[in-house]
Amino acid sequence: MSIEFSNQSLSKSISAAPSTGRGIVEAEVLVVFLTEGGVGSGGAKLADTAMNGLLSKLATSGEITGKRYECTTLLSPPGVPCQVVVVVGLGLRELLNVETLYKAAATASRMVAARPRGSVAFLAEASWTSAQVEQAVAGAAVGMVGQDLYRAEKKRNPFGKTIWLDAPMDAVQRGAIIADGVNLARRLVNMPPDVLYPESFAEEARVMAERTGVEIETWDEKKLLAERCRSLLAVGRGSAKASRLVILRYKPAGNRSPQPEFAIVGKGVTFDSGGLSLKPADSMLSMKCDMSGGAAAIAAIATIAALRLPIHVIAAVGMVENMTGSDAYRVGDVLIARSGTTIEVHNTDAEGRLVLADVLDVVKGLKPDAIVDAATLTGACVVALGNDVAGLFSNNQPWCDRVAAAARRMGEAVWQMPMYSDYDDQIKSDVADIKNVGDGRWGGAITAAKFLERFVGEIPWTHVDIAGPAFVEKPKPWTDGGGSGCMVRSFVEIARGS
Numbered sequence: 001m002s003i004e005f006s007n008q009s010l011s012k013s014i015s016a017a018p019s020t021g022r023g024i025v026e027a028e029v030l031v032v033f034l035t036e037g038g039v040g041s042g043g044a045k046l047a048d049t050a051m052n053g054l055l056s057k058l059a060t061s062g063e064i065t066g067k068r069y070e071c072t073t074l075l076s077p078p079g080v081p082c083q084v085v086v087v088v089g090l091g092l093r094e095l096l097n098v099e100t101l102y103k104a105a106a107t108a109s110r111m112v113a114a115r116p117r118g119s120v121a122f123l124a125e126a127s128w129t130s131a132q133v134e135q136a137v138a139g140a141a142v143g144m145v146g147q148d149l150y151r152a153e154k155k156r157n158p159f160g161k162t163i164w165l166d167a168p169m170d171a172v173q174r175g176a177i178i179a180d181g182v183n184l185a186r187r188l189v190n191m192p193p194d195v196l197y198p199e200s201f202a203e204e205a206r207v208m209a210e211r212t213g214v215e216i217e218t219w220d221e222k223k224l225l226a227e228r229c230r231s232l233l234a235v236g237r238g239s240a241k242a243s244r245l246v247i248l249r250y251k252p253a254g255n256r257s258p259q260p261e262f263a264i265v266g267k268g269v270t271f272d273s274g275g276l277s278l279k280p281a282d283s284m285l286s287m288k289c290d291m292s293g294g295a296a297a298i299a300a301i302a303t304i305a306a307l308r309l310p311i312h313v314i315a316a317v318g319m320v321e322n323m324t325g326s327d328a329y330r331v332g333d334v335l336i337a338r339s340g341t342t343i344e345v346h347n348t349d350a351e352g353r354l355v356l357a358d359v360l361d362v363v364k365g366l367k368p369d370a371i372v373d374a375a376t377l378t379g380a381c382v383v384a385l386g387n388d389v390a391g392l393f394s395n396n397q398p399w400c401d402r403v404a405a406a407a408r409r410m411g412e413a414v415w416q417m418p419m420y421s422d423y424d425d426q427i428k429s430d431v432a433d434i435k436n437v438g439d440g441r442w443g444g445a446i447t448a449a450k451f452l453e454r455f456v457g458e459i460p461w462t463h464v465d466i467a468g469p470a471f472v473e474k475p476k477p478w479t480d481g482g483g484s485g486c487m488v489r490s491f492v493e494i495a496r497g498s
């Protein structure tokens, strides 16, 4: 059932198995989940029995607390056919949810993956819901993958084999597919900008599309010009690399909906130097992450297709590199966007909205019932919400609530920002319909969203500014630094409805 998105697909190495005999299979490492307040009656109890009560003794003596994400390594305990048992805390049983399981599994997995491992078994609990099993499986497979694509000595080593004990097979398979999606987005973000540029990014999308059966249409510069995408093209003009627009469509057999039920739009700036409004050198280092929204859109539709969700979805990604070449667009230029709206350029570093202006207009023409976009759009959003929280901006409260609810179910932090109508005045221009920045830097995340709103018409739309969470500057217990793969699980969750 599992479908490989790319050569790094891990889903084939993950399987489910019943716990045999005294409860444990042979594996190099066994991961046991423990809640606060002792071994209880589930998986931890099973492991405890196999270990002749070692676990409960450690818990009673307070050596192991079961506090959230606490990891303890036990060397070959008697009774268990494993070299190492890792006990990972889940916190209070009453508070157990999808987010905790995803992060706890990822934390254990990340620690275990510090060395090469042949096989790792995780002991699930019968009391977990299938959504919880899925996300635990996904977390474990995300945690074992790092950002060291080009390091000879790897910091993370994906396990040869992962075995989920006492977990329903179908939930394990779905979790593995979801992990492939998140890891695909992370890999794309982590690819250096000399390797991933618009053309090669589009090629990655093509490979994914072929493997998952998603339809793909790629617009090169000739087609982009014919389609009057001059706002998008202007941003790419200072680069030696040609721009692209990729449109993906997943329509499952039997789906009657002629129009897409929703569209995922992504900002795919493969490197953002700022253009002639050049960024300071320090702020440029992480700007390979400026295509994270595009990566999330591609990975989400890949996952939706691989899960065979019964929903008609499209994704569209504008792929450009923002550079300073001799033909670079200038401050003062007036661009005519595909929609006909004229835009005076006040800052070439506010390029994401110029790219999205045309992508949103193209998508609007495909008449989806709703649009969600993900973009590393503004530093101002990071000032407002910090590194871990994505900003939500919308023209339609019920649709925004759906996006927020899906993200909350997945434990991806989001917070809605106001689309204060007086701020519309801030993007007015003296020479054109609008300008590409607000008046001054205050409220910059909102004025950016106000700009995007001009291009979606009446379609319910929610913009997710992921400038903070897209790229992990400081590793956390459950994730290495680099691309986070944020919003992939949330977008898949939207497609699953409810």
Ligand code: BES
Pocket: 272, 274, 290, 347, 349, 350, 351, 352, 376, 377, 378, 379, 380, 382, 437, 438, 444, 467, 468
């Ligand atoms: N890609 C940046 C935003 C960004 C900043 C992403 C930090 C990730 C981390 C975007 O293109 C940008 O440069 N925005 C400007 C807008 C300003 C010129 C109005 C910004 O935030 O400074």
Ligand code: MN
Pocket: 272, 274, 348, 349, 350, 351, 352
């Ligand atoms: Mn920029």
Ligand code: ZN
Pocket: 269, 272, 290, 349, 351, 352, 376, 377
């Ligand atoms: Zn940018």
